[in-house]
Amino acid sequence: MYSKEPRRLLVSLARDRNGSVAMVTAFFFAVIVGALALAVDVGSLFLERRTLQGTADLAAVAGASDISRAEAAVAATLQANGVEADFTVIRGNYVQDTALDHTRRFRPNLQPFNAVRVDLSKPGRVYFAKVFSSQTATIGVSALAANAEMASFSIGTRLLALRDGIANELLGKMLGTTVNLNVMDYQGLASADVQIAQTIQAVASEIDLKAGTFQDVLDASVTTGDLVAAMAKIAAGNGDTAAELALKRLLASGGLDGEVPLASLFDLGPFAMLAIDDPAPGLDAQVSAMQILGSSLVLANGARQVKLDLGAEVPGLLSLTVDLAIGEMPRHSAMIAVGPKAAKVRTAQTRLRLVAEVGGAGALANVRLRLPLVVDLAYGEASLAAVSCPYGGSSRAAVVARPGITEAWIGELGGGDLSDFGTTPRLYPARIVDAPLVKVTGKAHVDVGNSLGTRLVFTARDVERGTVKRTGTNSIAGSLVSSLLSDLDVEVKLLSLGLSLPGPIADTVGSVLGNVADPLDAAVHGLLTTLGLHLGEADVRVHGIRCGGGVLAG
Secondary structure, eight states: OOOSHHHHHHHHHHHOOTTHHHHHHHHHHHHHHHHHHHHHHHHHHHHHHHHHHHHHHHHHHHHHHTGGGHHHHHHHHHHHTTOOOEEEEEEEEEOOOTTSOGGGSEEETOSSOOEEEEEEEEEOOOSSHHHHOSOOOEEEEEEEEEEOOEEEEEESOOOOSOOHHHHHHHHHHHHTSOOOOOHHHHHHHHHOEEEHHHHHHHHHHHTTOOSSBHHHHHHSOOBHHHHHHHHHHHHHHTTOHHHHHHHHHHHHHOOOOOBOOHHHHEEOGGGTTSBTTOOOGGGGOEEEHHHHHHHHHHHHTTTOEEEEEOGGGSTTOSEEEEEEEEOOOOTTOBSEEEESTTOEEEOOOEEEEEEEEEEOOGGGTTOEEEEEEEEEEOOOEEEEEEEEOOTTSOOEEEEEEEOOOEEEEESEEOSSOTTOTTSOOOEEOEEEEEOSSEEEEEEEEEEEOOSSOEEEEEEHHHHHHTOEEEEOOOHHHHTHHHHHHHTOEEEEEETTTOOOOOSHHHHHHHHHHHHTHHHHHHHHHHHHHHTTOOTTOEEEEEEEEEOSOEEEOO
16 A cells, blocks of 8 residues: 655655755855855966066066067066066067057067067966866966167257357346356356256255156256356366356356246156156266256246347447347247157247448448348257167167248338247338438348258267257358348439439448458357357257167057
8 A cells, every 4th residue: 555654755845945045055155165266266367467467577678678688688587586487589670659550569570679579478376277177377478668769969059159248248138237258168168068967956956956856856946047056066076167167157147047947948758757866877968058058048038138239249340239039939849858759859939130330431431331130030940860779789869950940131120029929020121321412221131941851860979079960051041141231132312312323332332231241140140159049050969879778668
């Protein structure tokens, strides 16, 4: 007979809900433990990959710093960091061009080599996954670094043919004081080179800035006096007595309270955020003390007009008055730059108005001849086109320079502010002779300049010698007044008859003015040379080329 007891037990068990939570908990506990194990393994692999990526970055930088021995540098970096990994090193050429996609900037195996890519791989460490599988996880990372090819360069740095009289008059007017430096003082300043880092550090000391970065100094309130005092201390430390005495004489003159925007004088590029007490090798480039002085006065006197009386400085003239207006520097530019490719420097725009008077001769004896000139000099600019640091070879830097466009006129300046650089000067025929019986008027115009840039290549030897290279030089820029006089259209009127007589009187005017053309040319160039500005020309100097330091690239 069939017993109903087992059936009742099964039904009772099916209906019984006691212990169901424990069973579900046990099931999900196993799932949680598995998820936890997976998280531990994945987290461990992620952390290990990040650590390996950091090592790869260091190895790539080391390899790019010494491309010829990149494998040895990578191996040494791995050993120093206690990392055992397989690695490959791929040399290539890296182009720092933001217009290119980052995947196309590095071209493997293309010479000249200036970058390396380092690939690292190693087995990852897992703790629980090996329970389920005997296979191991492999971690792979890659890092790209390029040689830090940088140069420091500047524009407008000829610093030759300095005449103490003209320079003293100009500096004195810009400073609002009396400057009495002699030719030897100016030559001492022109030949004295100071390091960029030393100069900024010394300025930080002058303004009592004890900590911070180089950019903090560039952004601080700094006067011309702070800068001159800083350079005087550097000259003293270098044993350069001539430059030290000249700078101290300048300090004693007073008037050095104009504020200098150092960020418009120095562009430190990637070095700007370094600590003041930790200068990089790229900041050891040297710059002429005279260039820094002239540039700082231009910046401190931006948009101001200076009036000079140079009659006693130019032989053959009865008088010479000069109005000089200096435009503000373009934003986001500097006169001296340290940086990689595409860094730029610019000079300031300048406008001159000169009125020269000379005694007549011949048919114009006892009559004063008056020659009004206006010279408009747009800023020149230069950009770093390339830096080449081939291993085993000599470093080179290429700078593309575009000279400032120069226009000059013989004529009377019409209304408007001389400092209004937004408009072209409005000129009327010059009143050359304004005597009771004779009226002579004339006008002339010369346009100098080149809208295209010129590539200038500097070798390591050029840098060592302080070579200055220029572009845009031509006969017009070298003899501006002579060129204007050759184009002078003269009209002579006797009494009030309005007769045009291009005969003896016109010839006499041309002869008398021609005799003072060379002295006037010298005066114009002396003024602009003191400020590091030149007519129709761009003068460029590379102060240093830095090779051998690797930086991450991408």
